Amino acid sequence: TTRILTGITTSGTPHLGNYAGALRPAIAASQRADAESFYFLADYHALIKTGGDPARVHRSTLEIAATWLAAGLDTERVWFYRQSDIPEIPELTWLLTCVASKGLLNRAHAYKAAVDKNLAEGEDPDAGVNMGLFMYPVLMAADILMFKAHSVPVGRDQIQHIEMARDIAARFNHLYGEHFVLPEAAIDESVATLPGLDGRKMSKSYDNTIPLFSSSAELKKLIASIVTDSRAPGEPKDPEGSALFELYQAFSTPEQTEAMRAAFAGGIAWGEAKQALFEQIDTAVAPMRERYQALIAQPELIEARLKEGAAKARSIATPFLAELRRAVGLRNLG
Numbered sequence: 432t433t434r435i436l437t438g439i440t441t442s443g444t445p446h447l448g449n450y451a452g453a454l455r456p457a458i459a460a461s462q463r464a465d466a467e468s469f470y471f472l473a474d475y476h477a478l479i480k481t482g483g484d485p486a487r488v489h490r491s492t493l494e495i496a497a498t499w500l501a502a503g504l505d506t507e508r509v510w511f512y513r514q515s516d517i518p519e520i521p522e523l524t525w526l527l528t529c530v531a532s533k534g535l536l537n538r539a540h541a542y543k544a545a546v547d548k549n550l551a552e553g554e555d556p557d558a559g560v561n562m563g564l565f566m567y568p569v570l571m572a573a574d575i576l577m578f579k580a581h582s583v584p585v586g587r588d589q590i591q592h593i594e595m596a597r598d599i600a601a602r603f604n605h606l607y608g609e610h611f612v613l614p615e616a617a618i619d620e621s622v623a624t625l626p627g628l629d630g631r632k633m634s635k636s637y638d639n640t641i642p643l644f645s646s647s648a649e650l651k652k653l654i655a656s657i658v659t660d661s662r663a664p665g666e667p668k669d670p671e672g673s674a675l676f677e678l679y680q681a682f683s684t685p686e687q688t689e690a691m692r693a694a695f696a697g698g699i700a701w702g703e704a705k706q707a708l709f710e711q712i713d714t715a716v717a718p719m720r721e722r723y724q725a726l727i728a729q730p731e732l733i734e735a736r737l738k739e740g741a742a743k744a745r746s747i748a749t750p751f752l753a754e755l756r757r758a759v760g761l762r763n764l765g
């Protein structure tokens with residue numbers, strides 16, 4: 432069997448990039464007969480960015496849990512849990528911290544971007560940077576290594592983190608014996624970086640997202656605001672680098688995508704292409720949107736599922752952490 436694991440940070444409302452890049456491939460993978468899947472809500476990671484906004488973390492956790500369930504996650508088959516319900520994860524984070532080299536973490540994109548921005552602005556390099564941002568990849572390594580995941584379905588922005596998890600795992604194995612599986616990123620190339628409204632990567636930090644569960648009317652309005660060039664109806668359009676085309680592709684069959692490519696060459700009007708994109712996404716999302724609305728109205732039901740999931744996940748994490756504690760020379764109580 433293959434172990435598959437992925438998480439979503441609970442710092443906002445899930446968007447089409449999260450869905451196409453991570454949720455959709457993860458749900459499909461979990462249906463394979465030879466797969467064991469671990470999908471979780473990364474609420475410890477959320478604290479890095481949402482410091483001082485507890486209501487947002489709480490709300491987002493509920494929304495993202497409801498999204499997984501609405502997207503068709505089967506809690507009988509899948510280990511579905513909230514990161515902060517598994518105390519073994521922060522404990523493993525410390526064991527990994529003590530083998531992770533600082534130089535490795537200095538190179539993490541998110542931390543480096545914050546430092547580079549400060550330097551460019553003539554500030555102290557670490558101004559406004561918390562240790563959570565610096566340690567982010569170690570916590571993520573603990574998430575992955577705890578459950579011996581082989582395959583981690585993610586968007587392109589997470590590849591470096593998974594390589595760091597491999598590095599840290601290899602270092603631990605070298606020092607203490609073969610305890611960890613070295614994970615690999617599983618990237619769906621056609622949606623590895625879904626663009627947002629402005630053509631940059633769809634991201635909460637760029638404020639260019641299309642929420643997965645916008646109403647039909649909102650969805651239509653957002654799609655109308657996607658940037659396009661100024662080519663008039665009748666003029667051939669270039670699918671290369673077109674956010675509209677890439678979004679269309681992410682929600683279409685290969686045949687539909689080829690038909691749209693031909694329509695671009697034939698000079699389809701932007702308005703018409705946007706209408707086609709709207710219909711494509713709305714059709715894909717509508718049944719999920721209904722299930723989502725029903726679920727979000729029953730937080731106690733979601734909470735019950737997460738509690739069961741935590742117990743299931745801990746039945747793996749507790750004995751494994753005991754094994755690791757012994758391996759590094761710590762004593763286990765009881």
Ligand code: TYM
Pocket residue numbers: 436437438439440441448449450451452453473476570571574575583584585586587588589622623624625626632633634
């Ligand atoms: P997060 O919450 O930023 O994003 C969740 C998933 O969505 C993917 N994604 C995208 N994919 C394609 N195009 C986009 N525009 C786009 N935007 C986001 C991300 O690549 C990710 O797969 N650190 C992780 C959460 C995490 C995790 C883990 C993931 C914590 N522990 C262990 C895997 C394994 C994060 O912040 O993702």
